[in-house]
Amino acid sequence: xxxxxxxxxxxxxxxxxxxxxxxxxxxxxxxxxxxxxxxxxxxxxxxxxxxxxxxxxxxxxxxxxxxxxxxxxxxxxxxxxxxxxxxxxxxxxxxxxxxxxxxxxxxxxxxxxxxxxxxxxxxxxxxxxxxxxxxxxxxxxxxxxxxxxxxxxxxxxxxxxxxxxxxxxxxxxxxxxxxxxxxxxxxxxxxxxxxxxxxxxxxxxxxxxxxxxxxxxxxxxxxxxxxxxxxxxxxxxxxxxxxxxxxxxx
Amino acid sequence: xxxxxxxxxxxxxxxxxxxxxxxxxxxxxxxxxxxxxxxxxxxxxxxxxxxxxxxxxxxxxxxxxxxxxxxxxxxxxxxxxxxxxxxxxxxxxxxxxxxxxxxxxxxxxxxxxxxxxxxxxxxxxxxxxxxxxxxxxxxxxxxxxxxxxxxxxxxxxxxxxxxxxxxxxxxxxxxxxxxxxxxxxxxxxxxxxxxxxxxxxxxxxxxxxxxxxxxxxxxxxxxxxxxxxxxxxxxx
Numbered sequence: 470x471x472x473x474x475x476x477x478x479x480x481x482x483x484x485x486x487x488x489x490x491x492x493x494x495x496x497x498x499x500x501x502x503x504x505x506x507x508x509x510x511x512x513x514x515x516x517x518x519x520x521x522x523x524x525x526x527x528x529x530x531x532x533x534x535x536x537x538x539x540x541x542x543x544x545x546x547x548x549x550x551x552x553x554x555x556x557x558x559x560x561x562x563x564x565x566x567x568x569x570x571x572x573x574x575x576x577x578x579x580x581x582x583x584x585x586x587x588x589x590x591x592x593x594x595x596x597x598x599x600x601x602x603x604x605x606x607x608x609x610x611x612x613x614x615x616x617x618x619x620x621x622x623x624x625x626x627x628x629x630x631x632x633x634x635x636x637x638x639x640x641x642x643x644x645x646x647x648x649x650x651x652x653x654x655x656x657x658x659x660x661x662x663x664x665x666x667x668x669x670x671x672x673x674x675x676x677x678x679x680x681x682x683x684x685x686x687x688x689x690x691x692x693x694x695x696x697x698x699x700x701x702x703x704x705x706x707x708x709x710x711x712x713x714x715x716x717x718x719x
Numbered sequence: 720x721x722x723x724x725x726x727x728x729x730x731x732x733x734x735x736x737x738x739x740x741x742x743x744x745x746x747x748x749x750x751x752x753x754x755x756x757x758x759x760x761x762x763x764x765x766x767x768x769x770x771x772x773x774x775x776x777x778x779x780x781x782x783x784x785x786x787x788x789x790x791x792x793x794x795x796x797x798x799x800x801x802x803x804x805x806x807x808x809x810x811x812x813x814x815x816x817x818x819x820x821x822x823x824x825x826x827x828x829x830x831x832x833x834x835x836x837x838x839x840x841x842x843x844x845x846x847x848x849x850x851x852x853x854x855x856x857x858x859x860x861x862x863x864x865x866x867x868x869x870x871x872x873x874x875x876x877x878x879x880x881x882x883x884x885x886x887x888x889x890x891x892x893x894x895x896x897x898x899x900x901x902x903x904x905x906x907x908x909x910x911x912x913x914x915x916x917x918x919x920x921x922x923x924x925x926x927x928x929x930x931x932x933x934x935x936x937x938x939x940x941x942x943x944x945x946x947x948x949x950x951x952x953x954x955x
Contacts, residue, residue, distance in 0.1 A: 540800060562804060566797055573793050 482595020493593045496622035499601030500549035504678065505635040505669060506535070508546065508605045509645060509662055510615040514655035514686015515607040516696075517546045518662040520635070520670065523677045536683035536695060540565045540575045543608045544683050544693030548634045549622070550601035557604050557620075561585050578608040582618035582626050590624025599623075603634055608693065609686045637669035644668060655686040659700060664708035680705060732784035732833040734758055736769045737917045738876030739780045739837045740907050741856050742884060743869045744900035745893065747928035748839040748854045750780045751904040753911075754938060755919035762919065766938070770925045774799060775932035777811045777840035778925050782874040783861060784833035791832060794821065811840025811927075815857035815865065823863025831861045835873045840927045854927065872907065875915040880907045897926065909943050 477483050478491030485491060508517040519535045535554070536546040539561045547554025564584045568576035585604060592599050599622050606618040619634070620626045631650055633641035644665045653661065659682060666680055682696035682704070734756050741750040756764035770780045771792055779795070781788045798817060802809045809817075815838040825832050838857040845853060858873065859865045870888045872880035887903040888895060901924055911918040920943065923936035 538803065541803075566800060569797055569800065570793065573796075 480595055481593055481599055490593065492595075493599050493623050496599035496601045499553075500603045500622060500634055501636070501638070503549045503635045505633060505637045505641055505666060506546060506548040506605070507631070507633040507638075507641050507645065507662060507665060508607060508617050508619075508629070509631040509648075509650050509653075509658050510607075510617045510629070511650055511653040511655055511658040511686075513615075514609045514658070514684055514688065515615040515617050516655060516658040516662050516682065516684045516686075517544070517605055517607060518659075518666050519546060519548070519681045520666050520675070521679045521681050522675075523679050531681065534695070535681055537562075538693050539581055539606070540569070541692050542575055542610065542685070543578045543581055543606055544685055546605040546607075546683060548603050548605075553600045554602035554604065557585060557589070557600060557602055560588055561604070561606075578606055578616050578618065582606045582620055582628075586620045586624050586626035589620060589622065593622075593624055605632075605634075607683075607685055608691075609689075610691045611687075615686065636675075637671070640669040641665055655684055655688055659684065659696060660704045660707045660711075663701070663704035664711055667705070667708050667712060726829075728830055729833075732787070734763060734785045735833075735917075736767075736782050736785060736874075737915055738872055738874035738880070738911050739769070739782050739835065740872045740876055740880060740884065740904050740911075741780065741837050741839055741870065742888060742895070742900045742903055743854045743856055743893075744895040744897050746854065746930065747841060747897065747926055748778075748856055749897065749900045749904055749924055749926045750778060750837060750839050751908055751922055751924045751936075752780050752782075753908065753919040753922040755917070755921065756785055757917040760917055762917070765919070765921065768923060768935075770923065770935060771795070772925075772933045772935055773814060773840075774808050776808060776843055776846070776927065777814055777838065778927050778933045778935075779814075780837045780839070780925070782835045787833045791818070791834065791836075808843060810842045811838050811855040811857065812842060814838055814840075815855070815859065815867075819859050819863060819865040822859050822861060822865075826862045831863075833861050835860055837871060837873060839925075840933075841929050846929050854929070875918070876907065876911050879910055879914050883907060883910065897928070905941065909941055912941070912943055 477485035481490055481492035504520040504522050506519040537558050539545050545558050545561055547558055561581055565576040589600050603621045609615045617629050619632050631645045682701050684696050685693040739752050752769040754766055755762050756767045772778055799809055822832050836859045840855050857867050858871050870884045872884055908922055912920055921940050923938055925936045927933050
């Protein structure tokens with residue numbers, strides 16, 4: 470590891486001779502090594518699923534959630550360094566509050582994602598440490614349909630049809646591409662997403678993990694909500710059955 | 720800012736609403752407001768509500784300046800969002816307390832919010848336990864003076880109606896049914912209509928009920944009995 474940065478990785482304020490900022494790339498690694506998180510935009514909503522490592526049995530149920538409301542309509546799911554993600558969520562929250570004060574209407578998702586991206590970007594300029602977390606933003610309404618954004622530790626902010634971050638992101642993205650996601654309804658998405666999370670898991674390493682889900686769509690009336698635990702359990706059961714079935718075929 | 724600097728402030732409200740009448744019944748609260756906005760004594764706008772649904776458990780009605788209330792509405796909206804951040808819905812008691820502090824602080828800065836507020840609601844915890852359920856009515860004046868009551872009439876109604884409403888309420892007390900409570904409100908509105916020149920005959924009755932939550936009222940109208948007017952010697 471000692472040869473990686475060769476002196477150009479000591480601060481985010483320094484470019485390497487070939488134009489890279491190593492500190493920002495290291496921050497990205499904090500997201501890349503975190504539990505897998507996938508978000509998919511379907512026919513009538515957006516679903517986000519995280520594979521959470523439960524590092525102790527002493528935690529209460531769903532301690533340290535990764536998914537939150539920014540306002541009623543927009544949800545945020547953070548991946549990577551937990552306190553960094555939490556701070557991002559709080560920043561988004563403060564921005565939404567300011568917007569509500571100034572314009573007297575809920576902050577649109579695009580503006581939320583943009584302002585968080587700008588905030589993250591400022592932290593890549595070398596003034597302080599970059600964020601070791603990324604954030605998915607999702608919403609749904611009748612006019613625009615589902616929308617999904619990901620803001621990365623570099624400040625990069627793209628809109629996606631579906632995306633995956635974390636440990637098994639490559640495998641997860643390959644799985645998502647096999648689906649016709651535009652045709653899937655939110656209830657099907659929940660099942661497929663649970664299946665993908667389970668299929669990409671490394672059975673030897675990924676133990677004591679738990680699935681956390683959030684959704685927004687027509688069925689939640691455009692409100693972002695945590696997926697009820699019965700629905701999560703049902704999706705997991707469906708996924709296990711489906712995976713067993715696939716094994717039989719092989 | 721220097722303490723001796725001159726400051727110009729709004730000294731009078733402009734577009735206003737008049738009385739609010741609210742009454743507790745067995746399982747909830749009914750609130751009546753008329754639907755006119757007065758500009759001085761002119762009935763400037765019609766069909767404007769003076770009731771605001773905060774969430775499923777809380778309803779606010781106001782008298783006084785409409786613009787000030789619109790500002791308050793935004794303050795309340797943000798407070799509701801803040802509570803949701805901690806997975807909670809603000810209850811009537813908490814909101815009443817918050818607004819009391821806010822209105823008092825504003826008047827101490829010599830810049831009062833020109834409203835009389837009536838916060839009506841049912842606490843979420845009490846909703847599920849009908850035995851201990853006590854519907855809430857809290858009043859706040861523009862000076863931040865606040866109190867809880869079982870029945871209230873504000874504005875000119877405070878001079879005209881409190882006794883009448885109280886008499887009716889005492890007949891049944893806590894056992895008053897919703898229909899009876901609404902009848903009292905309708906009668907009260909008729910009385911303000913005769914005596915308060917800025918009161919209107921178009922009104923709405925909103926309610927917060929332990930089982931139904933907040934139900935906003937529909938527009939209603941009364942005519943009243945004007946035969947007595949002919950005995951008034953100035954009546955043309």
